Amino acid sequence: MTEEWEAGRLDSDLEDVGFDTLAVRAGQRRGPEAEHGEALFLTSSYVFRSAADAAACFAGEAQGNVYSRYMNPTVRTFEERMAALEGAEQAVATASGMSAIMAMVMSLCSAGDHVLVSRSVFGATVSLFDKYFKRFGLEYDYVELTDLEGWRAACKPNTRLLFVESPSNPLAQVVDIRGLAAIAHGAGALLAVDNCFCTPALQKPLELGADLIIHSATKYIDGQGRCLGGLVAGRREHMQEVVGFLRTAGPTLSPFNAWVFLKGLETLRLRMQAHCASAQQLAEWLERQPQVEHVYYAGLPSHPQHELARAQQKAFGAVVSFEVKGDRAAAWRFIDATRLLSITANLGDSKTTITHPATTTHGRLSAETRATAGIRDNLIRLAIGLEEVEDIRTDLQRGLSAIDG
Secondary structure: OOOOOOOHOOOOOOOOOHHHHHHHOOOOOOOOOOOOOOOOOOEEOOOOOHHHHHHHHHOOOOOOOOOOOOOHHHHHHHHHHHHHHHOOOEEEEEOOOOHHHHHHHHHHHHOOOEEEEEEEEEEHHHOOOHHHHHHHHEEEEEEEOOOOOHHHHHOOEEEEEEEEEOOOOOOOOOOOOOHHHHHHHHOEEEEEEEEOOOOOOOOOOOOOOOOOOEEEEOOOOOOOOOOOOOOEEEOOHHHHHHHHHHHOOOOOOOHHOOOOOOOOHHOHHHHHHHHHHHHHHHHHHOOOOOOOEEEEEEOOOOOOOOOHHHHHHHOOOOOEEEEOOOOHHHHHHHHHHOOOOOOOEEEOOOEEEEHHHHHHOOOOHHHHHHHHOOOOEEEEEEEEOOOOOOHHHHHHHHHHHHOOO
């Protein structure tokens, strides 16, 4: 190790490499120790060579780390890798998926601005708009996700942002991203797409015209249910606003969590292929069961946006939702009869999870709001993991038998 060190060949040439190579190597800059794995920088602050050096870095006149609330080398590696995978100019990591949504809206919208939100968003996202953004003078309306003309009609002169999940949670609804981007841009607004269910391994919203990407890295980016984290990605001009919010408000991603996410990214495409293959088999099987009223999975030809999903996704994801015959009691009997699956509201894990959306992820919404969003009391959501598909099917059969009983 020398005082004046040059990286030389220690860093990889990533020009014109493919997705899997980026997922393994993008964003890494090796230090004087020539470490092969990504370094974990567990530090809150950084030292400077002189007072003048510190002043220049704090003023933004010189490059250098200032404080880990908004800059950390491990977090930066994760951000740059995710930007490379999504095809974004820049990405900004946050402490959770919900804080990513908060940072995006607080950075890019002001009191008096109007936001259009898909009616089919996560329950906590609805609460964020209804209970908190509303207090600060933000105007917003909800629109049916798949109704492009409804989006066009709902735009106002002060509309600043359109925000969707595609596929949606938990009904796997899909919107025409390219068509919605044209509507947003025609109204002078930005389109933000929550790409959590697909990840960049299956879908690239920026290539379809979206301006911003949101992730809960807690889900498939990690892949094993270990850490919380979020991410916003897009053009540099917008991301600099998000960095400014992070610097001031501090919804900061832990360097350790960023390091875990980097390890998750190394197997992202392989995991998503396995998740999707099992989910497809199980969705087809559930659709044939007499105790099941309806299955929500875009990989089924019966799904109303099946062809659209085929056109803009490489596969159909790992979340399979279905309605059983009966009421909430029947859904609970199904869930309680399983012996292998994890009863938890998280998803994107290597372990298959099962939950009752009406009383968990969407339980804080009013009955009217749930009904409008299509969250019925007999709905069950599966997030298919990496177990043997026959073992998952056997456990689901226990649930079906409980309904009959």
